[in-house]
Amino acid sequence: MMRLSAIGCWGGSPRVGGACAGYLVECGRDAVLLDCGPGVCATLPRVRALTDVDEVVVSHAHYDHVSDAGALMYARLVHRQLGMTTRDLTFHAPAACGRDELARLAMPGASRVIGVEAGDEVRVGGLRVATRLTSHPVPCLALRVSDETGATLGYTADGALTDDLASFLADVDVLVTECSLYPGHDGRAMGHMSCDDVIELQRASRPAHLLLTHLPIYGDPAEMLSRVRGAVTGATVDIACPAASHGISDIGPRAAAREVRGIVTMDVAAAGAPA
Numbered sequence: 001m002m003r004l005s006a007i008g009c010w011g012g013s014p015r016v017g018g019a020c021a022g023y024l025v026e027c028g029r030d031a032v033l034l035d036c037g038p039g040v041c042a043t044l045p046r047v048r049a050l051t052d053v054d055e056v057v058v059s060h061a062h063y064d065h066v067s068d069a070g071a072l073m074y075a076r077l078v079h080r081q082l083g084m085t086t087r088d089l090t091f092h093a094p095a096a097c098g099r100d101e102l103a104r105l106a107m108p109g110a111s112r113v114i115g116v117e118a119g120d121e122v123r124v125g126g127l128r129v130a131t132r133l134t135s136h137p138v139p140c141l142a143l144r145v146s147d148e149t150g151a152t153l154g155y156t157a158d159g160a161l162t163d164d165l166a167s168f169l170a171d172v173d174v175l176v177t178e179c180s181l182y183p184g185h186d187g188r189a190m191g192h193m194s195c196d197d198v199i200e201l202q203r204a205s206r207p208a209h210l211l212l213t214h215l216p217i218y219g220d221p222a223e224m225l226s227r228v229r230g231a232v233t234g235a236t237v238d239i240a241c242p243a244a245s246h247g248i249s250d251i252g253p254r255a256a257a258r259e260v261r262g263i264v265t266m267d268v269a270a271a272g273a274p275a
């Protein structure tokens with residue numbers, strides 16, 4: 001079983017006290033961070049020390065997914081100088097980002113970077129991470145993470161809804177999906193998904209649990225949660241930001257997520273396994 005903690009939930013820029021993309025996956029001794037957007041370094045320690053996280057998978061090079069990678073590298077440099085850890089950080093990032101972009105993630109005494117080709121499956125600690133190119137303005141990898149028990153976590157990263165994305169993410173136990181746009185917006189033209197696209201994605205890929213993230217920094221994302229919950233059958237639906245900050249006083253009977261120290265967290269267990 002894996003445990004997922006949504007460190008951030010905002011697209012573009014964090015709201016006050018929040019963070020952009022950052023999802024901590026814990027499995028046994030492994031602690032792997034998926035993306036490292038603004039606010040992640042200040043929020044992650046609520047659930048896990050920065051020195052515990054040695055592996056970071058970067059979906060793409062947009063600032064809201066990677067800007068805190070620099071801060072994480074500096075933290076690692078300091079923690080190594082203080083003798084708090086002896087290990088390098090390892091970033092796994094799309095090879096298609098290009099040599100210059102990848103080079104930014106490598107710092108002597110702090111971090112190294114490994115380029116990942118779209119379609120490759122890589123080992124990160126004890127986890128298997130399969131990748132697929134999404135439909136987005138820059139090279140971006142959707143991820144399908146599985147542990148040795150067969151539990152699977154899908155992460156859309158950023159991208160428009162496509163048949164390829166839905167089939168890549170089919171039947172995962174938990175799907176962390178971007179939900180960037182309110183109804184009526186054309187997600188496909190922007191390389192993102194509206195909440196109506198998310199409803200279509202759920203119908204096509206049939207995850208057991210859905211976690212909405214990469215939320216708009218305007219309006220009330222609770223409206224999206226209500227709309228997706230109202231349309232989806234056969235899956236629980238939650239939102240990856242602390243309920244209290246959006247007036248969602250009751251997460252509701254269909255929830256699988258819980259809030260721990262202001263962070264939404266949920267277990268990722270293989271279908272049929274006790275959560």
Ligand SMILES: [Zn+2]
Pocket residue numbers: 060062136158
């Ligand atoms: Zn992006």
